[in-house]
Amino acid sequence: MTATIIKASGESEAFQKDKLLKSLMRAGATSILAEKVASEVAKGLRNGMSTKHIYQKAHELLRRAARPVAGRYHLKSGIMELGPSGFPFELYVSEILKQIGFEAQVGKIVEGHCVNHEVDVIAQKDDRHFMIECKYHNSPGMVCDVKIPLYIQARFQDVEARWKLIPGHGEKFHQGWVVTNTRFTADALKYGTCSGMNLVSLDFPQPGSLRDMIEETGLYPLTCLTTLTQQEKKLLLEEKIVLCQDICHNPTYLQQINLPASRVKEVLEEGHQLCHKLLQHDQH
Numbered sequence: 001m002t003a004t005i006i007k008a009s010g011e012s013e014a015f016q017k018d019k020l021l022k023s024l025m026r027a028g029a030t031s032i033l034a035e036k037v038a039s040e041v042a043k044g045l046r047n048g049m050s051t052k053h054i055y056q057k058a059h060e061l062l063r064r065a066a067r068p069v070a071g072r073y074h075l076k077s078g079i080m081e082l083g084p085s086g087f088p089f090e091l092y093v094s095e096i097l098k099q100i101g102f103e104a105q106v107g108k109i110v111e112g113h114c115v116n117h118e119v120d121v122i123a124q125k126d127d128r129h130f131m132i133e134c135k136y137h138n139s140p141g142m143v144c145d146v147k148i149p150l151y152i153q154a155r156f157q158d159v160e161a162r163w164k165l166i167p168g169h170g171e172k173f174h175q176g177w178v179v180t181n182t183r184f185t186a187d188a189l190k191y192g193t194c195s196g197m198n199l200v201s202l203d204f205p206q207p208g209s210l211r212d213m214i215e216e217t218g219l220y221p222l223t224c225l226t227t228l229t230q231q232e233k234k235l236l237l238e239e240k241i242v243l244c245q246d247i248c249h250n251p252t253y254l255q256q257i258n259l260p261a262s263r264v265k266e267v268l269e270e271g272h273q274l275c276h277k278l279l280q281h282d283q284h
Contacts, residue, residue, distance in 0.1 A: 003045040005054065008140035017042055020058065026215075027073035029062065037061045052140070063226050068273035071224040071244075075214065076140070076202060078224035079181045081233060082242065086136035090120045092221055092242045093134050093179050096210075097123050099217040102130075113161035121179075128173040129163065130198075131156050135180040144180045144201075146187040152178050153195050179210065218275050220244045225274065227267045232257055245275045 002014045017038050024034035041057050055077070062070035071078075082088040087107075094104040104123040109116055110131070121132040133152045135144050156176030163169050177198040178184075184192070184201055192199035203209050214220060222244050223233050235257045236247070247253055248271045254264045 003049065004047050005045070006048060006050045008051060009143075010141065015042070015045055015054075020054070024058065024062070024069075024073065027062075027075075028069045029066065029073075033062075033065055033069070037065070067226050067270050068276075070226050071220065071270065071274045072215075074224045074226065075211065075220065076181075078221050079202070080138045080140065081223035081230070082221060082237065083136060083138040086120075086134060088221075088237050088240075088242050089136035089181060090134045091240060093132065093210075094121045094123075095243055096213050096217060096219050097121070097132075099219050100213060101125055110159050111162050112155070112158035114158050117155050117159055119155075119159070127171070128175070129169070130175050130177055131159050132177040132179060135178060135182075137180065137182045140182060143183050143185055144178065144188050145185045146191050148180075149178055149184075149188050149192045149195070149197055149199060152176055153191075153197055156197075181210065218245075220274050222247055222271075225267060225270055227263070227270045232259070244271050247271050248275055 004012050005015045006012050020038045020041060021034050024037055025031065029037065037058050040061055041054055044057065045054075059070055059073055059077075062073055079089065079092070082092060090106050094106045097104040102123045102125045104121055106121055108119050108122050110119045110122065119131050120134040123130040123132055133148075133155075135148060153176055156174075160174045160176075163172075163174055175196065175198055177200065178192070179200045181202055184199055184204065189199060189204070191197075199205075200208070200210055202211050206212075221242055222228065222236055225233075225244060225247075228236075236253060239253070239256075241247070241253055248268060251264055251268055254267055259267065
């Protein structure tokens, strides 16, 4: 009989081994490793177990077998570790946008038609201009409801009215975005689509989600690294270092938080494997 498990939202559903296999293989596990981990997890299942507990068990098994795969599997939780403030998430989003060809600035005060607005990320690509609000949550049960895009669209319209008065700006394409690390409610998605906004969550839209962009660029947050402690991650984030690749390019960051040489070597080995695609690209 299939066990019933409890999701972060509080809803219950039947455990689906195929779903776990898919997420393990998406993180880079071979079919053999994915099957081994999923079978081990399934053996320990009992009714009422949380998806968080299942994730932790799978992550621990991966960590022992293949650290880079465990790092990629840790993506959702790793992004949640960017807090407690939302600023590292804003930095992270801007770095992803830069990697895919946008110009991006963080935390700008932008003049609107009626009032000034502090905008998380302002981005440009060719003749397209975007005002981006980042909604960071450090708990998987939290969602962005319809009030978020309603509020952001009102701010965007005030900013757009001012942008259109700038010489040469009238013909440009303007759009408001909301980027979140959790998910949007059905009404939030309905309003965003209807009003012409771009809503991006970890797994929406398909393709083009935040997860897709991260996997496409190899731009993982340093919080995905299994070789760093929570305290070490916190120290690096306080220095506005959010990317795994930043550590790979500048190992001195690790020395600055007093990691011994043996630990630096261990972290860099994992970091290079986790950011493999990106570092290969940089070398060409």
